[in-house]
Amino acid sequence: MRARKERPGRRERRPIEDQTPAAGCGDHDRRQRRGRTVRPTVPRRTPWLADHTVDGTVIVPGTALVDMAIRAGDEAGHSVLDELVIQTPLVLDRPTTVQVTVGPTEPDGHRPVTIHTRHDNNDWTEHATGTPSPNTRTHPPHPTTGHPPKHNRSTSPTSTNA
Numbered sequence: 001m002r003a004r005k006e007r008p009g010r011r012e013r014r015p016i017e018d019q020t021p022a023a024g025c026g027d028h029d030r031r032q033r034r035g036r037t038v039r040p041t042v043p044r045r046t047p048w049l050a051d052h053t054v055d056g057t058v059i060v061p062g063t064a065l066v067d068m069a070i071r072a073g074d075e076a077g078h079s080v081l082d083e084l085v086i087q088t089p090l091v092l093d094r095p096t097t098v099q100v101t102v103g104p105t106e107p108d109g110h111r112p113v114t115i116h117t118r119h120d121n122n123d124w125t126e127h128a129t130g131t132p133s134p135n136t137r138t139h140p141p142h143p144t145t146g147h148p149p150k151h152n153r154s155t156s157p158t159s160t161n162a
Contacts (some may be wrong), residue, residue, distance in 0.1 A: 049064075057091055058092040058093070059089050060090035060091075064090075065084065066081065066084055069084050072100040072101075073130075073132025078110070078111050078133055078134050078135075079134070079135045080132060080135050081131075081132050082110065083130055083131050084129070085129050086127065087128065088125060090115075095119070096118070097117060097119075098116070099115070099116045109133055109134060110131045111131070112131060113132055114130075115129075
């Protein structure tokens with residue numbers, strides 16, 4: 001069997017390594033008295049993450065923080081992320097522990113979520129805070145205007161050409 005020739009511009013396929021449960025949220029059963037903590041794990045060699053660099057330093061994209069917050073909220077029964085405010089970029093320049101914590105339910109039905117990291121055993125750094133809520137929203141119905149609209153006038157294709 002002959003080996004296929006690589007064509008210029010052809011993308012290299014890389015298998016996705018399934019090293020962590022759904023969305024990278026391992027250890028999601030670690031409960032706290034007033035909330036829930038999730039410690040996502042990121043495989044060391046993640047191609048999409050290695051491509052997100054600034055001056056050679058890997059910075060976790062904001063969409064990954066959104067994904068972590070949604071996943072943690074979903075694990076706590078609050079699958080809608082109403083807001084996520086990113087305060088500090090999450091830089092991966094050395095081994096990092098990431099902690100996503102979902103707090104207790106507030107009177108308005110929301111649960112606060114925070115994303116922190118730390119290197120070695122140093123202090124925790126807060127990167128993002130958000131507010132997930134339960135998925136109880138109903139979408140407003142579409143307008144029930146007739147089709148075509150009342151004030152519509154028909155034209156022929158030939159009359160619109162100048």
